[in-house]
Structures are given as C-alpha cells and as structure tokens.
Amino acid sequence: MKVAIMxxxxxxxxxxxxxxxxGIKPTIFESRTQVGDRFINGEAFLSLLTRPINDSFQYLSDEYQLYLRPTGSINQIIINSENEQASIKEHVGFVNIRGRHKLSLEAQLAEQVKSDILFNSKHSYEELLQEYSHVIMATGDAEYAMKLQNFREDLSVSLKGATIEGNFDRFSVLVWLDNTMAPKGYGYLLPFSDTEANIVIAHPDLQEGQEELVTKFWERFYDRVCSELGQTLRITDQFQIHNYKLGICKSARIGNTFFTGNCFGSAMPFLGFGQFAAILTGIYAAYDLCGYGKYEDYTKILKKSYDYSLTLRRGMEHLTNQNFDFIVKHLNGYVGDKLFRPSKHNPLKTLSYLVRPFIKKER
Ligand SMILES: Cc1cc2nc3c(=O)[nH]c(=O)nc-3n(C[C@H](O)[C@H](O)[C@H](O)COP(=O)(O)OP(=O)(O)OC[C@H]3O[C@@H](n4cnc5c(N)ncnc54)[C@H](O)[C@@H]3O)c2cc1C
Incomplete structure (x- = not known):
C-alpha cells in the first residue's frame, strides 16, 4: 500500500x-513552506458542539492516544446581542492556537509525525493518484471535492479578523449576535494569552457590489469590542477570507481517495467549528486503511452532526436583532447555565428539531 496525504x-x-x-508510512505533500505557515489565530473547542463528548482533548487522549495541548480553558462565555448580555460561567471548552506558532495544533501534530513531509508541493491530485495506491485529500478546502462533483455546497462565508493587544481575561470568550455588525452571522473575541486575542466577524458572503460593507461592519464591530472592554485595542495583524465554503461530501470515499477535514465537510455550518471533526476524519481514514472498519460508516455520525448544524444555521438566518435580544436575555441565568453545563445530552439535535418547522414555513 502506497499512501499519499495531500x-x-x-x-x-x-x-x-x-x-x-x-506500520504504514505515508508521504505527505504540503503546498506551503512549512506546517502551519499562515496567520496566527486562536480557535476553540466548544463542548456544546461535540456532546456527548464534553472534553475533546481527553477523548482524543483516552480513545486514540493522540496527545494535544490546548492553550487554555474557557470558563466563561459572554454572549452579547444589540441590547442584552448573557454571562455563562461554566467550563465550556478550550482555546488553542493555529498557524505560525510553536504551540499551534498543527505544530504539535507535526512533532509526532515521522514520515516525510514534502513542502512547496505543486503536485496535483491527478498526479498523486497515478503514483500512489491511496490518496488522502486533506487540503482544508472543497476545491477538489467540487471538481469531482462530490461536494454539496451549503454556504459560502466571509471572515474578517485581527490579532489585538490589550488586557484580557484569558478564560473568557465573548460572542456578539448582531445583524448590524455581522448579518446572519456572529462576531467573537477569543483570547490566547493575557495580552493577545483574536477578534473575528463571520457572515455569509455579500452579494457582488456590496463588498465595501465589510469595512463598515468591521468598524462597528471593532468599536463595539473596544467599548465593551473599555480599552483601545491595538491591532497587530489582520486577515480576511472570502468564499470559505461550507458543505459536505456526497461520498466520504471515492475509489481509493478519502476526503478528510474540510474536504469531507468537517466545518459545521452553524458556527464554523471544524477542528475536532477534522481530527476524527484523519483517524477514521487511517483506521479504514488499517482494516478496522469502513470510513463511510465511521463518518456517518459526523454527517448527522453536520445536518443538525445546517438546520440550526438556516434557523439563525431568520433571526432579527429583536429575536437575538430575546434569546440572549433568556440565556442569562438558569437556561444558559444548563445549556452550556457539561452533560451527555446533545442540544444541537433538540434545537434543530425545534427550528425545523419555522424554516419549512418560510419556504
Ligand atoms: C478564521 C477561522 C477560524 C476558525 N475557528 C475555528 C474554531 O474556533 N473552532 C473550530 O473547531 N474550527 C474553527 N475553524 C475551522 C477549522 O480551522 C477547520 O475546520 C480545520 O482546520 C480543518 O482542518 P483540515 O485538516 O481540513 O485543514 P487544515 O488544517 O486547514 O490543513 C490543510 C492543509 O492543506 C494544505 N494545502 C492546501 N492546498 C494544498 C494542495 N493543493 N497541496 C498540498 N497541500 C495543500 C494547506 O496549506 C494546509 O496546511 C476556523 C476556520 C477559520 C478559517
């Protein structure tokens, strides 16, 4: 067996x-000059989105002996709407670093890899397919899956973000649900140290000719964050992404090609979280190649989560700022604490059933 990982x-x-x-030594092809060669950003694992698994790091460690370190815990989540705020003080997940940083998740994984990584790779999928018996498609985007007509695109998203310097409570994450700053989307502040954090707005791509609105949204968001924190925050780095495709593969495997991570559809449409599912697809593809089961079967549960997440996202697209105020007001207190408190219950499933009739009614 000759395996190429793209x-x-x-x-x-x-x-x-x-x-x-x-005992299988794959060859890894990476188009960049080194692992994680991109902007540094903080990302999160939220237990609300992975239940019944409440602690993803412990799960990966116990079940698969895959040892990864987050940079910190999230012990408080503050959700803001235009006029309301909910503060939930529970252990809701973890923050980790991505990109050009020695503690990034990809750097931690690369330390554990012994196989050759060929950087600056220009090899196409078609070339790898000729030389290798199996190809793991792990490019973090849907490009090839779309070319093969194997990807159902559900949403295309724009993200604008920055690294900021200030004084942060590194255990608290802030979220904003406000259509005047991130229409049909959200904004967040994720600290990855006491002095550094990321602020990001994410919303569906704007129509052609409306792109300049992003700057307006961003200015509103930045001002709102500064006033919320009572600080003038210094921006040290910025990034902007358009056309970030959220969707899912029709077949997780075609012939001897395995679609993993975002190529499979690990990024969930509701809030864009995809790290945990991406890691799981890597494990599952390897397990299939080692003869421990079928990749298609392993990934069924991820497809289900994806569907719940898509229903929630469609529901969220109908919410006005008044609706957000109502929800956030009621999240402050017993309901919010109960929703975010670690449990075996998967609220996404229940919530997606609750919003389904409203979406159908609108169609
Ligand atoms: C701004 C932002 C914030 C996010 N925040 C969160 C979060 O808070 N929590 C969360 O769970 N998820 C988050 N996500 C989603 C998460 O990052 C992804 O779902 C996850 O990284 C996907 O993993 P992957 O293995 O598919 O791809 P990646 O980890 O992105 O790796 C893809 C690799 O393939 C390489 N590559 C690309 N094309 C080629 C090619 N042609 N040949 C060879 N190599 C190639 C790339 O250089 C890269 O190294 C966020 C995403 C973005 C963009």
Missing amino acids: GAGLSGLTCAIMLERH
Missing part, C-alpha cells in the same frame, strides 16, 4: 500519525 493540516497529519502506528 495537506499537512489537522486531518492530514493526524491520519499520518495513525497510519505510522500501524
């Missing part, structure tokens, strides 16, 4: 680690 990100590197443990 992409040295979360799913590709995880897959390589698992294959190596079972």
Whole structure:
C-alpha cells in the first residue's frame, strides 16, 4: 500500500500519525513552506458542539492516544446581542492556537509525525493518484471535492479578523449576535494569552457590489469590542477570507481517495467549528486503511452532526436583532447555565428539531 496525504493540516497529519502506528508510512505533500505557515489565530473547542463528548482533548487522549495541548480553558462565555448580555460561567471548552506558532495544533501534530513531509508541493491530485495506491485529500478546502462533483455546497462565508493587544481575561470568550455588525452571522473575541486575542466577524458572503460593507461592519464591530472592554485595542495583524465554503461530501470515499477535514465537510455550518471533526476524519481514514472498519460508516455520525448544524444555521438566518435580544436575555441565568453545563445530552439535535418547522414555513 502506497499512501499519499495531500495537506499537512489537522486531518492530514493526524491520519499520518495513525497510519505510522500501524506500520504504514505515508508521504505527505504540503503546498506551503512549512506546517502551519499562515496567520496566527486562536480557535476553540466548544463542548456544546461535540456532546456527548464534553472534553475533546481527553477523548482524543483516552480513545486514540493522540496527545494535544490546548492553550487554555474557557470558563466563561459572554454572549452579547444589540441590547442584552448573557454571562455563562461554566467550563465550556478550550482555546488553542493555529498557524505560525510553536504551540499551534498543527505544530504539535507535526512533532509526532515521522514520515516525510514534502513542502512547496505543486503536485496535483491527478498526479498523486497515478503514483500512489491511496490518496488522502486533506487540503482544508472543497476545491477538489467540487471538481469531482462530490461536494454539496451549503454556504459560502466571509471572515474578517485581527490579532489585538490589550488586557484580557484569558478564560473568557465573548460572542456578539448582531445583524448590524455581522448579518446572519456572529462576531467573537477569543483570547490566547493575557495580552493577545483574536477578534473575528463571520457572515455569509455579500452579494457582488456590496463588498465595501465589510469595512463598515468591521468598524462597528471593532468599536463595539473596544467599548465593551473599555480599552483601545491595538491591532497587530489582520486577515480576511472570502468564499470559505461550507458543505459536505456526497461520498466520504471515492475509489481509493478519502476526503478528510474540510474536504469531507468537517466545518459545521452553524458556527464554523471544524477542528475536532477534522481530527476524527484523519483517524477514521487511517483506521479504514488499517482494516478496522469502513470510513463511510465511521463518518456517518459526523454527517448527522453536520445536518443538525445546517438546520440550526438556516434557523439563525431568520433571526432579527429583536429575536437575538430575546434569546440572549433568556440565556442569562438558569437556561444558559444548563445549556452550556457539561452533560451527555446533545442540544444541537433538540434545537434543530425545534427550528425545523419555522424554516419549512418560510419556504
Ligand atoms: C478564521 C477561522 C477560524 C476558525 N475557528 C475555528 C474554531 O474556533 N473552532 C473550530 O473547531 N474550527 C474553527 N475553524 C475551522 C477549522 O480551522 C477547520 O475546520 C480545520 O482546520 C480543518 O482542518 P483540515 O485538516 O481540513 O485543514 P487544515 O488544517 O486547514 O490543513 C490543510 C492543509 O492543506 C494544505 N494545502 C492546501 N492546498 C494544498 C494542495 N493543493 N497541496 C498540498 N497541500 C495543500 C494547506 O496549506 C494546509 O496546511 C476556523 C476556520 C477559520 C478559517
């Protein structure tokens, strides 16, 4: 068996680690000059989105002996709407770093990989397919899956973000639900140290000719964050992404090509979280190649989560700022604490059933 992995990100590197443990040495092809060669940003694991697994890091460690370190816990989430605020003081998840940082998740995975990583790769999928018996498609985007007509696109998103310096409570994450700053989307502040944080707005791509609105949204958002924190925050780095495709593969595997991570559809449409699912797809693809089961079967549960998440996202698109105020007001207190408190219950499933009739009614 000769395995090529296209992409040295979360799913590709995880897959390589698992294959190596079972005596298969893949070759990894990475288009960038080094692992994680992109802007530094803080990302999160939220237990609300992975239940019944409440602690993703513990789960990966106990179930798969995959040892990864977050940079910190999230012990408080503050959700803001235009006029309301909910403060939930629970252990809701973890923050980790991505990109050009020695503690980034991809750097931690790369330390555990023994196989060759060929950087600056220009090899196309078609070339790899000719030379290798199996290809793991782990490029972090849907490009090839779309070319193969194997990807159902549900949403295309724009993200604008910055690294900021200030004084932060590194255990608290702030979220904004406000259509005047992020229409049909959200904004957040994720600290990755006491002095550094990311602020990001994410919303569906704007129509052609409306792109300049992004600057307006961003200015509103930045001002709102500064006033909320009572600080003038210094921007040290910025990024902007358009056309970030959220969707899912029709087939997780075609022939001997396995679609993993975002190529599979690990980024969930509701809030864009995809790290945990990306790591799992890397493990599952390797397990299939090692003869422990079928990749299509392993990924069924992720497809289900994706569907719940898509229903929630469609529901969220109908909410006005008044609706957000109502929800946030009621999240402050017993309901919010109960929703975010670790439990075996998966609220996404219940919430998606609750919003389904409203979406159908609108159609
Ligand atoms: C701004 C932003 C914030 C996010 N925040 C969160 C969050 O808070 N929580 C969360 O769970 N998820 C978050 N996500 C989603 C999460 O980052 C992704 O779902 C996850 O990284 C996908 O992993 P992957 O293995 O598919 O791809 P990646 O980890 O992105 O790796 C893909 C790799 O493939 C390489 N590559 C690309 N094209 C080629 C090619 N042609 N040949 C060879 N190599 C190639 C890339 O250089 C990269 O190294 C966020 C995403 C973005 C953009």
